[in-house]
Amino acid sequence: MTLPLNPAFAATEAPPVMEARRWIAGKTFAPDRPLINVSQAAPVDSPPLPLRQALAEAALNDPQAHLYGPVLGLPDLRAEIATQFSAAYGGTIAADQVAITQGCNQAFCAIMSTLAGAGDEVILPTPWYFNHKMWFDMQGVTTVGLDTGDTLIPSATAAEALITEKTRAIVLVTPNNPGGVEYPAEVLAKFRDLCRARGLALIVDETYRDFDSRHSVELGGRPHDLFADPAWDDTLVQLYSFSKAYRLTGHRVGSIVASATRLAEVEKFLDTVAICPSQLGQMGALWGMQNLRQWVAGERDEILARRRAMTEGFAALEGWRLLGCGAYFAYVEHPFDMASDALCKRLVDDCAVLMLPGTMFQPDGSAAGKRQIRIAFANVDAAGIAELFRRLAAFRP
Structure with a gap:
């Protein structure tokens, strides 16, 4: 017997971050090419x-x-x-x-x-x-x-x-x-x-x-x-x-x-x-x-430095377009002839990069969503950001 389900819940999409985590479930990444996870905007470090x-x-x-x-x-x-x-x-x-x-x-x-x-x-x-x-x-x-x-x-x-x-x-x-x-x-x-x-x-x-x-x-x-x-x-x-x-x-x-x-x-x-x-x-x-207060000000300075690195990186990345950048996020338009959800899955396998497609942030069928990607960069340091751009530049669909 199947228990009843509230129709409103049946019509609600699954949590996107949990869906993205399933894309890496069971996968292994080379020690010299670890996963760059820019899918979620939550601090991974402990409080001070x-x-x-x-x-x-x-x-x-x-x-x-x-x-x-x-x-x-x-x-x-x-x-x-x-x-x-x-x-x-x-x-x-x-x-x-x-x-x-x-x-x-x-x-x-x-x-x-x-x-x-x-x-x-x-x-x-x-x-x-x-x-x-x-x-x-x-x-x-x-x-x-x-x-x-x-x-x-x-x-x-x-x-x-x-x-x-x-x-x-x-x-x-x-x-x-x-x-x-x-x-x-x-x-x-x-x-x-x-x-x-x-x-x-x-x-x-x-x-x-x-x-x-x-x-x-x-x-x-x-x-x-x-x-x-x-x-x-x-x-x-x-x-x-x-x-x-x-x-x-x-x-x-x-x-x-x-x-x-x-x-x-x-x-x-x-x-x-x-x-x-x-x-x-x-x-x-x-x-x-x-x-x-001073510690938080230092955290803000670090995030703003990473923001600058993202802005400079996308300015030099051929074909990609930076739509917005601030706080924890860069929101970009990719140059490839495929929907962003398919592209993000490919980037896991080909580049060891996990990020969220614009289809998760736009209405169903949105043409804009298929071209867009969110990158949550707050947990990636300067070296990690530089490596992210190297991998994106090398990607070929």
């Missing part, structure tokens, strides 16, 4: 030693590390985020406008659950982050793709033409996953104004904010001034992840910044699916925010 020591200290000596905590997160962490983000963005964020989640993906699912249900529509720029699309598919929410063209920068004017009576929100990711581009502040302001005028939520996922080339509190820079608007919480929702900047991927800590009224609805979701975020992970995130 002082943070690991703080986690160990909390695990050993703080009884609260092993108990349920507040559904919306530790008050001290919520307050720290409010204080630091207010300073970073030149605005005013209160502690009760911050919620902590089990990673940024849960933050997205939680906030979207309060905004859109089956039959509703949400506008998502393409290429999109596939987990966002997967959540909408599982919930019966219609994803309305907003084509960003060769610039990978969405247009508020184009988005307005897609709004219907079923539209509930517009989702933006900056720096972008998968495109790598940093959305200009004026673009975000136009989307804010559009959403406010049409009564929609503007979701801004800033998972990679710490690696934005414009974001440096020390230098007085900021990627946008949305929080400087005193009425920001009538429209704006910001999402963030501690996984990247502090290498806390396994601890699953993310955040939502939104109106306190909206977070009261989010609390219903979080209490149902997780009770509370990881206490130990939150303690690590708080310690990191309070003690690792």
Whole structure:
């Protein structure tokens, strides 16, 4: 007997990163030509030693590390985020406008659950982050793709033409996953104004904010001034992840910044699916925010150096075209007469390189997706990047 399956799940694609891992399952790679894995944008190194020591200290000596905590997160962490983000963005964020989640993906699912249900529509720029699309598919929410063209920068004017009576929100990711581009502040302001005028939520996922080339509190820079608007919480929702900047991927800590009224609805979701975020992970995130500012700045400098290496490498790689590059990602157009999903499988066997095809980030049948590839370069050092380009240059279909 076959147990029933929710039709919405049957219509949802399998996780792309897990699919790509199956392409290398059972394969071996020569010691002098190891696999270059640029498929996933997650740190592979452990947190810095002082943070690991703080986690160990909390695990050993703080009884609260092993108990349920507040559904919306530790008050001290919520307050720290409010204080630091207010300073970073030149605005005013209160502690009760911050919620902590089990990673940024849960933050997205939680906030979207309060905004859109089956039959509703949400506008998502393409290429999109596939987990966002997967959540909408599982919930019966219609994803309305907003084509960003060769610039990978969405247009508020184009988005307005897609709004219907079923539209509930517009989702933006900056720096972008998968495109790598940093959305200009004026673009975000136009989307804010559009959403406010049409009564929609503007979701801004800033998972990679710490690696934005414009974001440096020390230098007085900021990627946008949305929080400087005193009425920001009538429209704006910001999402963030501690996984990247502090290498806390396994601890699953993310955040939502939104109106306190909206977070009261989010609390219903979080209490149902997780009770509370990881206490130990939150303690690590708080310690990191309070003690690792300079270390994070060094991490940003390293990622920006790798970004430069990717930009220079593609400028010299014949036939390939770099569409966007920033944070952890380069998004490129390949020159070959084959679809990107077939090409990426070939690159595993012929070049020992694993990356994700644009077909995983575009609607089914997208001609653009068949020409595009995402390269997550954050875990590849300068020597590895140089080797990546040598292998790509030598590839012959």
